[in-house]
Amino acid sequence: MTQATITPDGRQAGPVLMDLRNITLRFGGVTAIKDISFDIREGEIRAIIGPNGAGKSSMLNVISGFYVPQEGEIWFKGYRRGPMKPYEVARLGIARTFQNIALFDGMSVLDNIMTGRLNLMKARIWSQALWWGGAEREEIENREQVEKIIDFLEIQNIRKTPVGRLPYGLKKRVELARALAAEPRILLLDEPMAGMNVEEKEDMCRFILDVNDEFGTTIALIEHDMGVVMDLSDRVVVMDYGRKIGDGTPDEVRSNPEVISAYLGVEHA
Amino acid sequence: MFYREAGDFKTSYRDDGQTFPIRLDRWGYYAVLAVAFLVVPFVIDSYWANAVLVPFLIYAIAAIGLNILTGYAGQVSLGTGGFMAVGAYAVYKLMTAFPGVPIVIHIVLAGAITAVVGMLFGLPSLRIKGFYLAVATLAAQFFLVWLFNKVPWFYNYSASGQINAPERTILGWAVTGPATSASAKYLVCLVFAVVLAWVARNLTRGSVGRKWMAIRDMDIAAEIIGVNPLTAKLSAFAVSSFFVGIAGALLFAVYLGAAEASEAFGINKSFLILFMVIIGGLGSIFGSFAGAAFLVLLPVLLKNVLVAQFGWPTDLAAHIELMIVGALIVFFLIVEPHGLARLWALTKEKLRLWPFPH
Amino acid sequence: MEFLYASEILLNGLMAGVMYALVALGFVLIYKASGVFNYAQGVMALFAAMTLVGIMEGRVPFAHLINAAFGVHVSSFGWTVPGLLAILLTALVMVGLAIVIEKLVLKHLVGQEPIILFMATIGLAWFLEGLGDVMWGADVKMLDVGLPQGISETVETATNNWLGYGFFIDRLDIWATVIAAALVAALVGFSQYTKQGRAMRAVADDHQAALSVGISLRFIWIMVWSIAGFVALVAGIMWGTKSGVQFSLSLIALKALPVLMLGGFTSIPGAIVGGLIIGMGEKLFEYFIGPMVGGATENWFAYVLALIFLVFRPQGLFGERIIERV
Numbered sequence: 001m002t003q004a005t006i007t008p009d010g011r012q013a014g015p016v017l018m019d020l021r022n023i024t025l026r027f028g029g030v031t032a033i034k035d036i037s038f039d040i041r042e043g044e045i046r047a048i049i050g051p052n053g054a055g056k057s058s059m060l061n062v063i064s065g066f067y068v069p070q071e072g073e074i075w076f077k078g079y080r081r082g083p084m085k086p087y088e089v090a091r092l093g094i095a096r097t098f099q100n101i102a103l104f105d106g107m108s109v110l111d112n113i114m115t116g117r118l119n120l121m122k123a124r125i126w127s128q129a130l131w132w133g134g135a136e137r138e139e140i141e142n143r144e145q146v147e148k149i150i151d152f153l154e155i156q157n158i159r160k161t162p163v164g165r166l167p168y169g170l171k172k173r174v175e176l177a178r179a180l181a182a183e184p185r186i187l188l189l190d191e192p193m194a195g196m197n198v199e200e201k202e203d204m205c206r207f208i209l210d211v212n213d214e215f216g217t218t219i220a221l222i223e224h225d226m227g228v229v230m231d232l233s234d235r236v237v238v239m240d241y242g243r244k245i246g247d248g249t250p251d252e253v254r255s256n257p258e259v260i261s262a263y264l265g266v267e268h269a
Numbered sequence: 270m271f272y273r274e275a276g277d278f279k280t281s282y283r284d285d286g287q288t289f290p291i292r293l294d295r296w297g298y299y300a301v302l303a304v305a306f307l308v309v310p311f312v313i314d315s316y317w318a319n320a321v322l323v324p325f326l327i328y329a330i331a332a333i334g335l336n337i338l339t340g341y342a343g344q345v346s347l348g349t350g351g352f353m354a355v356g357a358y359a360v361y362k363l364m365t366a367f368p369g370v371p372i373v374i375h376i377v378l379a380g381a382i383t384a385v386v387g388m389l390f391g392l393p394s395l396r397i398k399g400f401y402l403a404v405a406t407l408a409a410q411f412f413l414v415w416l417f418n419k420v421p422w423f424y425n426y427s428a429s430g431q432i433n434a435p436e437r438t439i440l441g442w443a444v445t446g447p448a449t450s451a452s453a454k455y456l457v458c459l460v461f462a463v464v465l466a467w468v469a470r471n472l473t474r475g476s477v478g479r480k481w482m483a484i485r486d487m488d489i490a491a492e493i494i495g496v497n498p499l500t501a502k503l504s505a506f507a508v509s510s511f512f513v514g515i516a517g518a519l520l521f522a523v524y525l526g527a528a529e530a531s532e533a534f535g536i537n538k539s540f541l542i543l544f545m546v547i548i549g550g551l552g553s554i555f556g557s558f559a560g561a562a563f564l565v566l567l568p569v570l571l572k573n574v575l576v577a578q579f580g581w582p583t584d585l586a587a588h589i590e591l592m593i594v595g596a597l598i599v600f601f602l603i604v605e606p607h608g609l610a611r612l613w614a615l616t617k618e619k620l621r622l623w624p625f626p627h
Numbered sequence: 628m629e630f631l632y633a634s635e636i637l638l639n640g641l642m643a644g645v646m647y648a649l650v651a652l653g654f655v656l657i658y659k660a661s662g663v664f665n666y667a668q669g670v671m672a673l674f675a676a677m678t679l680v681g682i683m684e685g686r687v688p689f690a691h692l693i694n695a696a697f698g699v700h701v702s703s704f705g706w707t708v709p710g711l712l713a714i715l716l717t718a719l720v721m722v723g724l725a726i727v728i729e730k731l732v733l734k735h736l737v738g739q740e741p742i743i744l745f746m747a748t749i750g751l752a753w754f755l756e757g758l759g760d761v762m763w764g765a766d767v768k769m770l771d772v773g774l775p776q777g778i779s780e781t782v783e784t785a786t787n788n789w790l791g792y793g794f795f796i797d798r799l800d801i802w803a804t805v806i807a808a809a810l811v812a813a814l815v816g817f818s819q820y821t822k823q824g825r826a827m828r829a830v831a832d833d834h835q836a837a838l839s840v841g842i843s844l845r846f847i848w849i850m851v852w853s854i855a856g857f858v859a860l861v862a863g864i865m866w867g868t869k870s871g872v873q874f875s876l877s878l879i880a881l882k883a884l885p886v887l888m889l890g891g892f893t894s895i896p897g898a899i900v901g902g903l904i905i906g907m908g909e910k911l912f913e914y915f916i917g918p919m920v921g922g923a924t925e926n927w928f929a930y931v932l933a934l935i936f937l938v939f940r941p942q943g944l945f946g947e948r949i950i951e952r953v
Contacts, residue, residue: 064493104485106486115480119495140283345745401937
């Protein structure tokens with residue numbers, strides 16, 4: 001296992017937490033991901049960027065267990081992860097948000113965030129049916145944890161609002177809260193800033209950095225907004241047409257000629 | 270003015286999570302319970318018990334059961350009648366096989382047996398969704414009713430093919446059989462309804478309920494945040510069938526006294542319960558009571574007005590009832606998919622502000 | 628002999644399957660064009676058959692209601708209407724019904740979840756059933772529009788000479804098969820080669836896109852529900868002629884559901900193949916297994932078959948594979 005190292009910007013990056021080796025994912029005849037390897041270190045913010053259709057979302061879905069790759073190995077916390085159901089992956093400590101918000105519209109904000117803690121709640125169905133024994137105590141303990149996250153993300157005032165009534169930016173924040181509530185080892189963010197205005201983007205950036213700082217949560221994110229990615233992340237993977245074309249610190253990636261021609265080159269040609 | 274929450278501050282998460290956070294609601298709830306337990310049993314006559322109150326309570330239990338499955342967990346079932354039949358035949362077999370055991374235990378066991386059967390028929394829900402599943406539950410409906418009609422063991426080889434509830438007592442009071450008094454029938458059903466409603470409330474406010482609702486609202490996302498769809502769906506089927514089974518057992522043993530599977534538990538029973546849930550409100554326990562009350566009272570009302578007052582033929586009243594119920598279903602789905610429960614909640618919202626709506 | 632008897636049963640199952648397919652066809656049409664799973668299809672068949680009988684016999688609509696409300700005794704206009712004209716008039720009634728359903732129900736439920744729409748059609752089914760009973764009375768009605776009935780002697784003697792065993796086949800079943808085949812051909816032709824048919828398929832594919840190229844959604848819906856009403860009428864005539872117009876006729880709708888699950892909700896050939904499989908399957912099962920378990924397996928065989936089948940192939944025989952994404 002790799003030793004702890006100091007990243008160029010002086011932040012502490014821990015040992016390798018997740019290692020993806022030679023991942024290949026195919027849908028019928030289409031190869032969405034071609035032989036990609038990279039790692040995610042404890043405590044870092046890792047970004048995956050690339051033009052549309054590069055396979056970023058598929059990559060995230062592989063990590064969260066929604067897609068099972070045809071080839072390759074996923075190592076997590078030093079163990080090889082066998083083929084798993086998505087909910088089993090979640091129980092390992094991998095939480096995520098979704099590109100098109102996937103909140104539970106019929107429930108309040110509070111209940112939505114509480115669903116994030118479902119894997120940490122152990123009361124048996126009998127105990128819950130009679131609301132006796134562990135059930136009530138557990139409910140209150142978990143509620144206290146959730147309230148901390150609500151405070152952290154500054155959504156106290158909408159606690160009991162049904163999620164369906166919230167504006168887009170707040171929904172994104174509630175989704176982040178739900179993922180955080182699970183106390184994940186790795187937090188996956190699928191385009192956390194897509195469709196936001198500048199102000200909302202700034203808020204979201206601040207929350208992501210704060211989460212990383214205060215809870216020490218490892219974060220892997222996909223993002224379109226290049227500026228945001230370069231400022232936020234410690235290391236960046238660049239994908240194009242399902243292949244990896246660059247990997248390194250934001251500065252290294254910025255000066256990688258292949259990346260410039262594939263991605264940035266389009267904009268600055 | 271009179272209905273308000275000002276000054277009713279919550280100082281702990283326990284207080285904040287209670288069922289009736291507003292003090293006035295709480296008092297109202299206690300008042301209803303007091304009347305139901307302390308007043309009604311002494312004034313009830315057999316017409317009110319048989320035509321209104323007992324069926325209302327039994328159907329309310331069944332509606333809560335279906336609401337757990339459909340309203341909370343999002344799995345539509347058209348097999349409710351079949352599962353009620355399981356409860357009825359299970360309690361019949363238990364009552365006749367073990368006469369010495371208290372009837373309450375039999376009824377609860379009948380619910381448990383139905384829960385197992387429900388889980389069995391819930392297995393396909395892992396592969397099929399939406400109305401595919403709804404149609405698949407029809408298999409349960411038709412197969413179970415057929416089974417109880419065709420296999421003589423279930424009706425103890427009786428010549429008529431019917432099952433008849435033998436007389437059983439609780440604390441010396443007859444609760445099944447012809448000698449049962451109106452108030453005994455009513456009280457048994459009331460106790461079951463109140464306890465089961467409380468259980469349903471507990472289940473739906475905790476982590477089990479959140480799993481169900483997560484599956485209902487977005488099953489894929491639910492699985493990705495860590496909900497095992499297998500246990501979530503099967504637990505919903507099991508709990509739902511438990512309630513429905515108890516309703517079936519009560520319907521047969523306490524209310525009807527005798528039953529025949531295809532007559533008492535046919536497909537129309539499935540629809541009746543489903544309509545109660547829709548009209549009352551999907552995902553609401555109060556709604557299950559409201560919907561049951563509505564659909565029990567409607568035919569009584571129509572009969573009293575059209576047949577007794579105007580002297581119309583009974584079958585015409587029944588046909589008009591079909592039209593009204595059908596139209597109401599469509600009306601509620603268009604105007605208020607959350608049914609009477611939401612209308613009630615809206616009324617309360619208004620009352621909280623009244624008389625100063627701005 | 629055993630084999631021949633079994634094949635006779637198979638053949639009869641095939642004919643019954645055609646009937647199922649006919650009802651299933653109505654479901655598929657509406658589902659493809661409006662995404663509505665129309666539970667009321669069977670009751671529409673019942674309603675159509677009732678209306679047809681009512682018109683043919685010159686019954687006064689709502690006679691019971693009028694009698695009860697005004698204390699009079701009307702029942703019949705005293706005339707009879709020839710079959711063909713009555714069928715035409717009934718078809719018009721079904722078109723009217725389609726317009727009313729669109730105006731009062733569908734228009735208000737655009738964009739709702741499929742399961743809500745499904746439950747709405749259950750409500751619609753109850754309403755129509757009640758309406759049919761109030762309009763025409765709930766008695767069992769005989770329907771005879773001049774379709775040939777009874778055992779076909781031609782088939783019997785032909786098979787007797789050829790195989791030494793006379794097949795018993797109802798002439799009505801043969802006619803039903805022919806009419807169903809013609810109907811399917813006409814519908815396929817309509818949806819493939821006419822302007823309205825193309826518009827219908829466009830709507831089925833994507834409501835928004837269809838709207839944006841100027842197709843009137845409401846017109847298409849009315850049209851589709853009218854066609855489904857017409858299919859219901861045909862099915863109602865067949866079943867009504869066979870076993871009388873009565874409530875059980877609406878239960879064939881329930882039989883059409885497993886047919887659809889086998890065939891896939893979006894496939895016209897699927898509806899036909901599914902109908903045939905169910906029709907033959909339940910007859911054979913009843914013949915071979917039925918005696919062992921007490922008979923009447925037709926009540927549930929179709930559903931259980933569909934259920935087992937769906938667990939292994941959730942999209943049905945001809946349905947498109949569902950790919951889930953986040």
